[in-house]
Amino acid sequence: MAETKDKIDPPVTLVEPIDMSRLDSSFRKEIQSMPDGNELNACFACSTCTAACPIANQWTYKPHQLIRMILLGMREEVLSSKEIWECLTCFQCQERCPQNVRVTDILFDCKNLAAEEGKVPDSIKGLAKELIEKGQLYVITADWEREDLDLEPEVPGMSTDEFREILKATRTGKIVGGE
Amino acid sequence: MPTYNLYMGCSVPANYPNYEAATLKVAEALGMELIYMDGVGCCGSPNLRAIDYFGWLVVNARTLAIAEKNGHDIVTPCNGCFGSLKDVLYHLKHDKEDMKKVNDELKKYGLELKGNVRVRHVVEAMYTDIGIEAIKAKVTRPLDGVKIAVHYGCHILRPKDVTEINPENLDDLLRATGATVVEYPLWKQCCGATVLPVNEELAIRLAHDKLKSMKEAGAEFAMVICPACGNQLDLQQFGIKDTYGVEFNLPVLFYPQILALAMGMSEDEVGLEMNRVPADPILSHFVE
Numbered sequence: 461m462a463e464t465k466d467k468i469d470p471p472v473t474l475v476e477p478i479d480m481s482r483l484d485s486s487f488r489k490e491i492q493s494m495p496d497g498n499e500l501n502a503c504f505a506c507s508t509c510t511a512a513c514p515i516a517n518q519w520t521y522k523p524h525q526l527i528r529m530i531l532l533g534m535r536e537e538v539l540s541s542k543e544i545w546e547c548l549t550c551f552q553c554q555e556r557c558p559q560n561v562r563v564t565d566i567l568f569d570c571k572n573l574a575a576e577e578g579k580v581p582d583s584i585k586g587l588a589k590e591l592i593e594k595g596q597l598y599v600i601t602a603d604w605e606r607e608d609l610d611l612e613p614e615v616p617g618m619s620t621d622e623f624r625e626i627l628k629a630t631r632t633g634k635i636v637g638g639e
Numbered sequence: 640m641p642t643y644n645l646y647m648g649c650s651v652p653a654n655y656p657n658y659e660a661a662t663l664k665v666a667e668a669l670g671m672e673l674i675y676m677d678g679v680g681c682c683g684s685p686n687l688r689a690i691d692y693f694g695w696l697v698v699n700a701r702t703l704a705i706a707e708k709n710g711h712d713i714v715t716p717c718n719g720c721f722g723s724l725k726d727v728l729y730h731l732k733h734d735k736e737d738m739k740k741v742n743d744e745l746k747k748y749g750l751e752l753k754g755n756v757r758v759r760h761v762v763e764a765m766y767t768d769i770g771i772e773a774i775k776a777k778v779t780r781p782l783d784g785v786k787i788a789v790h791y792g793c794h795i796l797r798p799k800d801v802t803e804i805n806p807e808n809l810d811d812l813l814r815a816t817g818a819t820v821v822e823y824p825l826w827k828q829c830c831g832a833t834v835l836p837v838n839e840e841l842a843i844r845l846a847h848d849k850l851k852s853m854k855e856a857g858a859e860f861a862m863v864i865c866p867a868c869g870n871q872l873d874l875q876q877f878g879i880k881d882t883y884g885v886e887f888n889l890p891v892l893f894y895p896q897i898l899a900l901a902m903g904m905s906e907d908e909v910g911l912e913m914n915r916v917p918a919d920p921i922l923s924h925f926v927e
């Protein structure tokens with residue numbers, strides 16, 4: 461065997477080893493039991509989803525890696541990632557998956573699990589508060605603009621009471637109440 | 640006369656009354672009766688779906704159940720509302736257990752969802768129920784073939800098994816006004832609206848890329864059918880100027896505005912001055 465004085469660096473593509481003791485093998489089943497997780501196991505990491513994603517270039521975890529991380533049980537990393545919240549929900553990944561994995565829908569499931577643990581970005585918490593308090597995301601402020609166009613100052617039929625009542629009793633209420 | 644439940648959502652009336660007014664006027668001229676839905680609230684948007692899946696199901700199922708009761712299809716001018724209502728209906732039709740849970744909640748409000756109602760984007764209803772030929776017949780001053788890029792919007796195109804929309808139908812609707820549909824590489828790409836609350840810089844980048852792609856393909860105007868997309872492509876041109884120093888100066892119009900003008904309605908009737916990037920250059924393209 462030829463000897464070399466230079467120490468060989470590990471290849472740059474090598475990822476950080478996964479700490480097996482921190483894996484949560486039930487995470488895969490948890491996602492699978494959710495509304496859109498049926499085909500999760502069919503992922504063969506071809507990374508077509510990542511190729512389709514318009515913002516994957518600036519993510520540490522690419523879409524195909526997030527799916528792989530779910531399969532491996534990296535629950536903590538996935539649910540604490542910024543990536544799940546930056547997902548555009550544009551469904552390009554899901555549309556192109558050759559295995560019918562509902563990638564975008566699964567990221568929605570992940571956000572719901574994160575939300576259940578109270579991990580919601582402040583800006584989204586702010587939107588949840590708006591929904592509970594005002595019953596809508598956008599409130600009419602310039603009714604003169606509407607009147608100029610012969611529209612009613614308020615939207616006819618719009619009623620927010622029941623909407624607010626429903627969300628107060630579901631997780632939105634918990635997220636906002638836990639402020 | 641076909642009659643519809645009009646689900647306006649919260650964004651169009653608050654941010655784009657010009658879109659609302661143009662939609663009502665065009666529908667009336669086409670013989671579509673749009674009736675504002677009574678007692679309905681917001682759809683919650685994808686943000687609600689992200690944090691509270693069950694709450695999102697119930698609020699949208701409530702809207703669907705109200706529409707089902709009076710027997711007409713729901714039409715909406717907002718891709719966000721369309722996506723939420725379509726997605727919830729699709730899920731509940733495929734998940735009997737969730738349908739039961741949701742109906743247990745709706746019972747408190749004297750409602751029940753069976754799943755028979757149809758959810759549609761208002762421009763798709765124009766395409767399907769009125770038809771291109773009938774629309775063309777109403778065009779009294781067509782556009783002169785001016786190049787317009789269509790931004791369809793994610794939640795009307797995908798997931799296709801849920802939305803059931805063919806993008807070519809929107810192209811045909813635009814062509815009916817006399818315009819030329821511009822093909823551009825990023826036609827499928829997202830406007831970036833959803834990421835705006837968590838990463839504004841990224842949202843601006845996406846709007847920038849989209850507008851650049853349209854402009855480079857020769858578009859003189861852009862067409863949208865969603866208030867969130869409208870916001871990102873129209874108003875956000877000012878954010879793009881601040882961030883990138885680039886001025887696209889690409890006017891963005893809602894489809895019913897373009898059609899109303901081609902039908903001979905005035906710029907005031909469609910609130911053209913409310914479009915953020917001045918859109919009046921379009922007026923010089925109508926052939927009297």
